[in-house]
Amino acid sequence: MTELNTAIDQAASPGIPAGNAGLVIQTSELSKSFDGRVVVDRVDLQIHSREIFGLIGPNGAGKSTLIKMLTTLLPPSAGNARVAGYDLAREPRAVRSHIGYVPQLLSADGALTGYENLLLSARLYLIPRAQRSQRIREALERTELTDAAGRLAQHYSGGMLRRLEIAQSTMHRPALLIMDEPTVGLDPVARNTVWAHVRNLRDRYGTTILLTTHVMEEADALCDRVGILHHGRLEHVGTPAELKAGIGPDATLDDVFARIAGGDEQTGGNMHDVLQTRRSAAEHG
Amino acid sequence: MADILVRIGNYATEVHAVADAEVRKLRHDPTELLTRAIQPAIWLLLFGEVMAQVRGLASGNGRYLDFLAPGILAQSVLFAAIFYGIAVIWERDLGVLHRYMVSPAPRSALVLGKAISSAVRGLSQAIIVYVLALALGIAIDLHVLHLLGVAALIILGSGLFSTFSLIIACIVRTRERFMGIGQVLTMPIFFASNAIYPIEIMPGWLRAISLANPLTYEVDALRALMLTGEASKFGVGTDCIVLVAISSLLVLIATRMYPRMTM
Numbered sequence: 001m002t003e004l005n006t007a008i009d010q011a012a013s014p015g016i017p018a019g020n021a022g023l024v025i026q027t028s029e030l031s032k033s034f035d036g037r038v039v040v041d042r043v044d045l046q047i048h049s050r051e052i053f054g055l056i057g058p059n060g061a062g063k064s065t066l067i068k069m070l071t072t073l074l075p076p077s078a079g080n081a082r083v084a085g086y087d088l089a090r091e092p093r094a095v096r097s098h099i100g101y102v103p104q105l106l107s108a109d110g111a112l113t114g115y116e117n118l119l120l121s122a123r124l125y126l127i128p129r130a131q132r133s134q135r136i137r138e139a140l141e142r143t144e145l146t147d148a149a150g151r152l153a154q155h156y157s158g159g160m161l162r163r164l165e166i167a168q169s170t171m172h173r174p175a176l177l178i179m180d181e182p183t184v185g186l187d188p189v190a191r192n193t194v195w196a197h198v199r200n201l202r203d204r205y206g207t208t209i210l211l212t213t214h215v216m217e218e219a220d221a222l223c224d225r226v227g228i229l230h231h232g233r234l235e236h237v238g239t240p241a242e243l244k245a246g247i248g249p250d251a252t253l254d255d256v257f258a259r260i261a262g263g264d265e266q267t268g269g270n271m272h273d274v275l276q277t278r279r280s281a282a283e284h285g
Numbered sequence: 286m287a288d289i290l291v292r293i294g295n296y297a298t299e300v301h302a303v304a305d306a307e308v309r310k311l312r313h314d315p316t317e318l319l320t321r322a323i324q325p326a327i328w329l330l331l332f333g334e335v336m337a338q339v340r341g342l343a344s345g346n347g348r349y350l351d352f353l354a355p356g357i358l359a360q361s362v363l364f365a366a367i368f369y370g371i372a373v374i375w376e377r378d379l380g381v382l383h384r385y386m387v388s389p390a391p392r393s394a395l396v397l398g399k400a401i402s403s404a405v406r407g408l409s410q411a412i413i414v415y416v417l418a419l420a421l422g423i424a425i426d427l428h429v430l431h432l433l434g435v436a437a438l439i440i441l442g443s444g445l446f447s448t449f450s451l452i453i454a455c456i457v458r459t460r461e462r463f464m465g466i467g468q469v470l471t472m473p474i475f476f477a478s479n480a481i482y483p484i485e486i487m488p489g490w491l492r493a494i495s496l497a498n499p500l501t502y503e504v505d506a507l508r509a510l511m512l513t514g515e516a517s518k519f520g521v522g523t524d525c526i527v528l529v530a531i532s533s534l535l536v537l538i539a540t541r542m543y544p545r546m547t548m
Contacts, residue, residue, distance in 0.1 A: 071387050073547045097389040105380025111310040123302030124388040126295050152313065168384070 022085075024049050024176045024208040025070065029079035031232075032065050039065045041232035042079065047225075049175075052202055052209040054223035056216070056253075058261045062232040063212045064104070067180050070210070071101045084175045097125070100169035100207075104180040108164045110154030114145050117153055117168055125172035139167040143197065159190025166197055170207065177201060179211040183218060195222055216253035226253070228260050235260055299390035303398020308405050318406070322413045325361045329354065329417050332481075342482055347424075347515070354418045354425075355507035356480030359500055361410040362439055366403050366446035367471050370454030370463055373399070377546045378460075386547045393540040399451060400444035400536070407443035408436060426513045434510040434521070441528045442503040446474075448535040455542035479504050502527045 025047040032040040040062040047053045055063050068074035070083055072092040081088040084098035101107075108117050118136045127135055140146045143163040148156065153164060162182060170177055182198070183191040199222070201207040213219055219226050220240045228236045228243070236243060236256075244251045247259055311318065329350070336342060337349040376382040385395050418425050453470070457463050475481075477491060478500040484492050495501050506524035509517035517524060 068548070073383065073386055073544075093389050093391075096387055099387070101383070101387040103380050103383040105378075105383065107380045107384040109306065109310075109381050110379075111313060112306060116306065116309050120302055120306045121384075121388075123298055123305075124385070124390045126298060126389070 022049055023047065023082070024051075024085075025053075025081070025083055025210065027070075027079065027081040030066070030069060030076050030081050031078040032062075032069060032074065033077045039232050040069070040076075043229075043232075043234045045227065045234060045237075047176075047208060047210055049208050050202055050206050051224050052198065052211070052222055054219040054226045055210065055212045055229060056214070056219050056226060056257060057229035058257075059214075061229040063229055064180060065232075066229065067178055067210075067212060071099065071178055072096055097172070098175050100172070100174040100177040102162070102165045102169050102177070102179040102182055104184060106161065106165075108153045108156075108161055108168065110152065113150055113152055114140065114156070114164050115149040117164060118149075118171060121168040121171050127172060135171050139171045142200075143167040157190070158186050159193055162186065162190070162194050163197060166194070166201075170201060170205075173205065174207065176208045176210065179209065181213060182211055183213070183215065191218075198222060216257055220253045228256070230260050296391065296394055299394040300398045300401065302390070303385070303395055304401040304405075307399070307402030311405065318409045321361070321365055321406070321410060324364065325357050325410065325414050326417055328357045328360065329414075329421060333357070333421075336481075342486075347512075350421055351423050351512055351515075352483075352508075353481060354414065354421075354423045355511045356478075356504050358411055358414040358435075358439070358511070359442060359478075359504045359507055360475055360480050361414060362407040362442050362503075363446050363474060363500060364471060365406045365410060366443045367450050367474075368463075368467055369399070369403050369447040370450035370452075370457075370467070371460055373451055373454045373546065374458065374460050374463060383547050386544055391540075392543050393536060396448060396451065396536055396539045396543055397444075400448050400532075401440070403447035404440040404443040407439040411435065411439050424513045426511060431510045435507060438503060438506050438510065438525075438528070441525070441532060442500075445499055445503075445528060445532040445535060448532065448539050451539045452535065452542055455539070455546055458546070474498060474500055499528055499531045 023046050025045060027043055027045045029042040029044065030040060031038065031042050043066060045066075055066070057063050065074065069076050069088070070081065072088065072095050076088070083095045086094040086098065088095055108114075109120070112120065115136065118139055119132070122132045122135060137146075140149050143166060145160060145163060145167065148160060153161065156164065166177075166179075166182075179198070183194050186194065195218070198209055198211070202209055211223070223240065225237060225239055226243060227234050236246075238246075240253055243256045244253060247255050333350050333353045336353070339349070342349050342352070373382070376385075415425060450467075453466060454463055457466055473494075477494045478498045479495060480500060484495045484501065487495060502519065502524040505517050505519050506521045506528075508515045509521050519527075
């Protein structure tokens with residue numbers, strides 16, 4: 001695996017602006033309303049190249065809606081954004097070509113084998129036919145799924161499924177990988193493996209990562225910076241250390257979260273959010 | 286020019302990606318194909334044999350079973366395709382659909398890929414109906430060009446009704462609602478067509494509905510190509526033009542509506 005990674009590192013990686021200190025995500029007053037109800041409220045967000053950025057906030061804070069807008073699944077109501085160097089509203093296909101997305105729900109198809117899931121992604125992202133086999137082989141080796149490649153994904157464990165989803169969403173070497181609750185429902189061992197793969201993507205391939213999480217330990221251990229979304233507003237942005245220092249000397253990110261959310265349980269998402277989280281946990285757990 | 290060829294090649298790759306994935310799923314679990322073989326057998330062996338005793342149902346001097354076989358083939362294709370929307374809603378609920386929607390593939394390529402994969406199911410139905418028809422002594426035309434014509438019609442019919450189903454799925458959005466509306470839609474499409482009786486014996490209002498029903502044109506062309514000595518009422522060319530025009534319109538509508546499934 002190490003030799004292979006080194007070989008890939010030395011090769012040109014189209015789509016990954018290696019060493020680019022520019023912004024991979026830049027939003028300006030990005031907003032979304034449903035029937036007059038503001039869900040994302042004038043969010044100004046800047047995420048730098050090669051950064052691992054965590055978006056945290058209570059259920060119903062607007063995290064998934066913001067992610068859906070940044071992945072072009074949902075058109076903004078107001079504001080604008082550039083993602084991976086392209087205008088979100090005017091160049092959605094170019095945005096989609098340069099990002100990878102691991103949704104909270106199960107995006108791997110259980111009725112296909114691991115290999116077939118990767119083949120499908122390789123074709124959808126127009127990886128040239130001559131390179132497909134090599135890219136699939138690399139992706140399987142990178143995510144340690146080579147031995148399971150011929151098995152139907154429905155027989156994979158939760159951790160293997162997440163690794164497969166990471167593989168299929170990064171095979172086209174995106175500049176940005178967006179992950180919605182990547183470790184929901186995973187046991188600690190599988191969670192640590194996913195963290196290692198996320199770090200590996202950033203360190204070896206220069207991929208910028210935006211992830212949402214409810215696990216403060218995850219945000220603390222994995223993220224260079226964290227943004228706290230509350231009532232659709234991006235309330236605070238900083239390194240985990242900066243955010244904790246703002247509360248007190250021995251504060252944890254849990255304390256920061258509790259201070260921002262302020263016991264606001266009644267706004268904690270709706271039944272759809274709960275269903276989605278529990279289904280994800282069931283599928284990956 | 287080279288740029289256009291590259292774009293066409295890329296588009297074909299993306300359509301093929303979606304269709305091939307669906308075919309691979311069928312290969313892993315062909316149970317659906319086997320269970321779907323039962324329905325045309327029941328219609329031909331039970332309904333067909335009994336209704337063959339009723340005089341005047343078949344047009345001209347032909348046997349009713351001969352008249353019925355192309356209608357049952359079209360019906361099998363329709364029934365397989367019309368519940369395709371359930372699979373789309375299921376994919377949305379699972380999360381698999383998000384993966385398609387965040388890919389750079391044009392939405393129309395995703396819709397066409399789904400339609401083509403539905404055609405594979407339709408073609409498997411055709412093999413079953415042909416075997417049954419030959420066993421029942423139906424005057425099947427086995428000319429290679431006519432067989433290819435039947436295959437093309439089945440691809441067209443499957444694509445048309447599966448795309449229609451996708452549009453319904455985009456509107457109703459839940460499996461429960463779809464199951465209800467699927468039943469409501471299937472029966473009128475089937476009975477308000479020339480599949481099991483000629484439109485000449487229909488009352489005027491039903492005949493008018495039948496003439497606006499794409500299944501009528503599919504069955505009409507199938508009768509001409511599938512049976513020896515049968516002719517199309519509207520002309521096979523007209524039938525194909527109607528089917529292609531409606532399919533194109535449905536693909537355009539589905540392309541606009543499909544992304545709403547993940548909003």
